[in-house]
């Protein structure tokens with residue numbers, strides 16, 4: 551998906567390279583998407599756009615799997631023996647360097663799991679099935695206190711050995727249980743690890759809807775990306 555004319559994945563790779571110069575980047579891409587593989591080869595060789603520069607990166611591309619966890623495992627197999635690893639969504643391609651730095655700093659301070667987070671502005675409800683079958687709508691089950699809720703983003707940082715061990719366990723789980731793991735931090739929580747929060751950034755939005763895309767392109771037009 552292009553964002554203001556540059557592929558989202560390429561922007562994400564560029565932002566990681568800017569934030570973490572010299573870091574090994576593993577791009578996990580769908581096996582049957584030759585365009586993305588070519589994009590990774592080009593990024594590894596070095597590319598230049600007006601607003602997105604990469605220059606000969608330590609970048610490898612590996613094939614993703616059927617689920618998020620399968621893809622994370624495929625990426626982990628290619629990261630080498632680094633002490634720490636960051637798992638990032640290409641869809642958060644406008645994540646500013648300060649967010650990467652905050653995650654890396656917390657890992658360096660000894661945290662084993664770190665995620666960027668923002669307070670939520672909406673009141674959030676949990677839901678249950680419709681109590682009256684005549685009304686075709688879910689019903690509210692409960693309302694967690696908003697002050698205790700955070701929306702988490704990526705990059706999510708981990709001591710590599712801990713994430714590898716956790717992902718090995720998930721590989722043995724039934725599909726339904728594994729699919730409920732929508733981020734790696736949740737995996738850490740399930741395993742009793744402390745997950746530390748550092749400040750996220752609204753520009754690290756996960757570009758998912760048409761409206762997100764419009765917002766991302768407006769941020770780029772305003773020169774707000776990667777600042």
Ligand SMILES: C[C@](O)(CO)[C@H](O)COP(=O)(O)O
Pocket residue numbers: 618639701702703704732733734756
């Ligand atoms: C990891 C994440 O970005 C945290 O908010 C989110 O859970 C990713 O969800 P996706 O469904 O894999 O895009």
